[in-house]
Amino acid sequence: MLSNLRICAVSHQTISSVHINNICCYKVRASLKRLKPHVPLGRNYSSLPGLIGNDIKSLHSIINPPIAKIRNIGIMAHIDAGKTTTTERILYYSGYTGSLGDVDDGDTVTDFMAQERERGITIQSAAVTFDWKGYRVNLIDTPGHVDFTLEVERCLRVLDGAVAIFDASAGVEAQTLTVWRQADKHNIPRICFLNKMDKTGASFKYAVESIREKLKAKPLLLQLPIGEAKTFKGVVDVVTKEKLLWNSNSNDGKDFERKPLLEMSDPELLKETTEARNALIEQVADLDDEFADLVLEEFSENFDLLPAEKLQTAIHRVTLAQTAVPVLCGSALKNKGIQPLLDAVTVYLPSPEERNYEFLQWYKDDLCALAFKVLHDKQRGPLVFMRIYSGTIKPQLAIHNVNGNCTERISRLLLPFADQHVEIPSLTAGNIALTVGLKHTATGDTIVSSKSSALAAARRAEREGEKKHRQNNEAERVLLAGVEIPEPVFFCTIEPPSVSKQPDLEHALKCLQREDPSLKVRLDPDSGQTVLCGMGELHIEIIHDRIKREYGLETYLGPLQVAYRETILNSVRATDTLDRTLGDKRHLVTVEVEARPTETSSVTPVIEYAESISEGLLKVSKEAIESGIHSACLQGPLLGSPVQDVAITVYSLTIHPGTSTTMISACVSRCVQKALKKADKQVLEPLMNLEVTVARDYLSPVLADLAQRRGNIQEIQTRQDNKVVIGFVPLADIMETRCSDMGKTGHRLCASEEH
Numbered sequence: 001m002l003s004n005l006r007i008c009a010v011s012h013q014t015i016s017s018v019h020i021n022n023i024c025c026y027k028v029r030a031s032l033k034r035l036k037p038h039v040p041l042g043r044n045y046s047s048l049p050g051l052i053g054n055d056i057k058s059l060h061s062i063i064n065p066p067i068a069k070i071r072n073i074g075i076m077a078h079i080d081a082g083k084t085t086t087t088e089r090i091l092y093y094s095g096y097t098g099s100l101g102d103v104d105d106g107d108t109v110t111d112f113m114a115q116e117r118e119r120g121i122t123i124q125s126a127a128v129t130f131d132w133k134g135y136r137v138n139l140i141d142t143p144g145h146v147d148f149t150l151e152v153e154r155c156l157r158v159l160d161g162a163v164a165i166f167d168a169s170a171g172v173e174a175q176t177l178t179v180w181r182q183a184d185k186h187n188i189p190r191i192c193f194l195n196k197m198d199k200t201g202a203s204f205k206y207a208v209e210s211i212r213e214k215l216k217a218k219p220l221l222l223q224l225p226i227g228e229a230k231t232f233k234g235v236v237d238v239v240t241k242e243k244l245l246w247n248s249n250s251n252d253g254k255d256f257e258r259k260p261l262l263e264m265s266d267p268e269l270l271k272e273t274t275e276a277r278n279a280l281i282e283q284v285a286d287l288d289d290e291f292a293d294l295v296l297e298e299f300s301e302n303f304d305l306l307p308a309e310k311l312q313t314a315i316h317r318v319t320l321a322q323t324a325v326p327v328l329c330g331s332a333l334k335n336k337g338i339q340p341l342l343d344a345v346t347v348y349l350p351s352p353e354e355r356n357y358e359f360l361q362w363y364k365d366d367l368c369a370l371a372f373k374v375l376h377d378k379q380r381g382p383l384v385f386m387r388i389y390s391g392t393i394k395p396q397l398a399i400h401n402v403n404g405n406c407t408e409r410i411s412r413l414l415l416p417f418a419d420q421h422v423e424i425p426s427l428t429a430g431n432i433a434l435t436v437g438l439k440h441t442a443t444g445d446t447i448v449s450s451k452s453s454a455l456a457a458a459r460r461a462e463r464e465g466e467k468k469h470r471q472n473n474e475a476e477r478v479l480l481a482g483v484e485i486p487e488p489v490f491f492c493t494i495e496p497p498s499v500s501k502q503p504d505l506e507h508a509l510k511c512l513q514r515e516d517p518s519l520k521v522r523l524d525p526d527s528g529q530t531v532l533c534g535m536g537e538l539h540i541e542i543i544h545d546r547i548k549r550e551y552g553l554e555t556y557l558g559p560l561q562v563a564y565r566e567t568i569l570n571s572v573r574a575t576d577t578l579d580r581t582l583g584d585k586r587h588l589v590t591v592e593v594e595a596r597p598t599e600t601s602s603v604t605p606v607i608e609y610a611e612s613i614s615e616g617l618l619k620v621s622k623e624a625i626e627s628g629i630h631s632a633c634l635q636g637p638l639l640g641s642p643v644q645d646v647a648i649t650v651y652s653l654t655i656h657p658g659t660s661t662t663m664i665s666a667c668v669s670r671c672v673q674k675a676l677k678k679a680d681k682q683v684l685e686p687l688m689n690l691e692v693t694v695a696r697d698y699l700s701p702v703l704a705d706l707a708q709r710r711g712n713i714q715e716i717q718t719r720q721d722n723k724v725v726i727g728f729v730p731l732a733d734i735m736e737t738r739c740s741d742m743g744k745t746g747h748r749l750c751a752s753e754e755h
């Protein structure tokens with residue numbers, strides 16, 4: 001029925017009632033049976049000379065290219081737009097792979113996890129380093145699936161530029177919007193690549209329009225397609241007025257011809273390109289004063305005389321300022337348009353020194369790096385991916401972790417080449433490094449050379465009036481912004497095969513959590529069971545599968561449940577007294593609290609104290625009170641779900657001398673629970689943003705189905721012959737759909753389905 005279903009989490013929303021019994025429980029293990037047999041997850045290490053064979057030029061150029069020649073870029077898109085296929089072509093043309101990998105055959109370089117190869121999707125982002133025409137490119141292929149949004153976010157944090165890939169037949173899709181907003185948040189200059197120009201239904205015009213309308217971006221058309229869908233042959237370079245045609249007899253697309261457009265041979269195409277170039281010049285002149293002056297002074301009579309390099313320099317500035325986005329097109333699968341895309345990456349996207357990172361001035365030339373990804377390797381222990389912002393990293397270097405406030409030693413330094421790693425002697429600012437030996441560093445940690453260097457940077461930051469970094473702790477001022485971790489929307493219990501394996505399960509979960517902060521693990525206080533909380537069914541399924549493959553543990557998952565939350569609607573006060581004698585000691589506490597709803601959303605309770613008690617309160621008593629409040633809010637009175645958007649004010653507190661802090665916590669917790677019980681309460685449920693692409697004839701049944709699922713339709717768009725329904729649906733009401741999606745397509749949440 002549905003031709004295409006796209007879902008992503010947006011928020012918890014208020015509902016009047018919840019029928020908890022109606023939750024559709026999905027047995028994760030059922031779909032695991034479809035997996036292929038175990039494929040070992042091998043990771044190779046090589047010292048420099050043997051690894052990439054003849055393609056290695058010299059040790060020096062591999063290790064430390066000039067910073068102006070470095071490009072740290074990411075590839076981002078909606079699921080299935082062709083990120084991995086494009087990355088494979090990029091690696092092949094840059095000479096770092098000898099054959100073309102194919103997602104459909106499961107032999108790609110960047111999707112190196114067994115699950116990725118089996119399922120044909122990207123789960124972990126992979127960092128790959130290669131050279132293109134004298135430039136060093138560090139490229140990160142990120143997942144498009146909504147369950148792995150955090151993986152995208154933490155990679156964006158360390159990029160200087162990004163290539164946004166679109167399916168030219170679909171234009172901007174649901175997850176494209178999400179990743180585009182994430183890139184906006186991190187101020188990342190972008191270029192757009194309209195992929196799948198060979199696909200039936202591909203439309204350059206439609207895709208460009210959707211960038212303009214849905215992303216509210218100004219597209220700069222640097223190329224025009226020659227043909228579309230079946231007739232797609234190549235592209236026209238609007239800047240240089242050349243046509244680029246790929247030889248249809250060439251299997252790998254390496255050979256293509258670049259020829260100037262001539263009046264004699266291509267009068268129509270030349271006319272169209274001249275018009276597009278003139279429009280581009282006017283558009284860039286509107287956005288860039290320096291270029292506008294140049295055009296007005298020297299080329300206003302005839303735009304044809306404007307040299308391509310001048311236009312490129314201006315487009316580079318506009319891209320950097322993010323006032324517009326260059327748009328290119330091609331077909332990764334048919335090997336067309338990838339080399340010009342690589343050229344555009346080097347010409348239009350910024351080098352690390354062109355990005356304005358304000359914290360760099362505090363470090364001067366001292367080491368400052370951000371750990372953005374942790375992987376666990378059985379032999380080597382944790383491998384930490386780091387973006388170096390300033391200074392140099394070397395093996396055997398002792399580094400200071402600002403977040404963990406600890407000092408550790410890097411034992412080896414590697415240059416990441418997907419599942420291969422090149423051992424190197426040093427790496428300088430602007431690069432992405434892979435370090436071995438760091439046992440305590442986790443995703444999002446700031447790394448500096450020493451504690452004194454962090455303090456010196458903090459002092460500089462303070463002197464330079466960085467008010468927003470003035471916090472209680474000196475070291476906190478120099479933390480690079482970490483990654484926001486979204487709240488999980490699903491949970492289920494996990495059990496080891498036997499009680500004796502519980503420590504092994506705990507170890508596995510600890511390692512996986514260090515790699516993936518969006519995975520949360522907690523202990524159910526009533527049953528004592530371990531509970532996994534994740535971003536979606538696929539997320540939990542992959543974790544379960546990884547525990548089995550990588551840690552050799554066959555675990556059992558309980559039914560998957562939606563993570564509801566609770567809140568209160570009015571203010572209430574409660575008092576409680578705890579009076580207990582243990583041995584010869586009397587513990588006596590009396591407390592009065594008020595619970596009220598907060599105006600702004602807050603996952604943890606906001607804690608306040610009445611003036612009368614805040615002054616004389618000891619630090620230990622304060623900690624005990626806060627621990628009591630937090631534990632009370634973990635289990636709400638309605639469903640036992642965590643309570644959010646609530647503020648607790650402590651109005652009075654009397655503590656008998658000799659009362660233990662545990663008793664204080666217990667009394668406060670009981671009192672807060674009493675207040676929450678007295679208040680008017682409401683359950684909050686996760687809402688999913690939904691986009692359904694459906695053939696016109698099936699629109700009515702789809703709308704009826706969505707209405708039955710308490711869906712809220714916001715918009716119905718027309719996309720060529722299809723209708724696109726955009727809206728919200730409670731997660732609980734689409735679990736069945738998500739499961740059946742997975743059943744029909746093998747593994748894809750957002751997969752296309754036939755009617």
Ligand SMILES: Nc1nc2c(ncn2[C@@H]2O[C@H](COP(=O)(O)OP(=O)(O)OP(=O)(O)O)[C@@H](O)[C@H]2O)c(=O)[nH]1
Nearest residue numbers: 079080081082083084085121122144196331332333
């Ligand atoms: N027709 C056509 N199909 C393509 C093209 N590029 C990729 N595909 C196909 O689209 C599907 C998805 O390609 P991927 O490269 O895995 O897409 P992705 O964006 O990396 O997907 P995720 O990693 O799962 O988000 C595969 O079946 C590819 O063969 C293209 O240029 N044209």
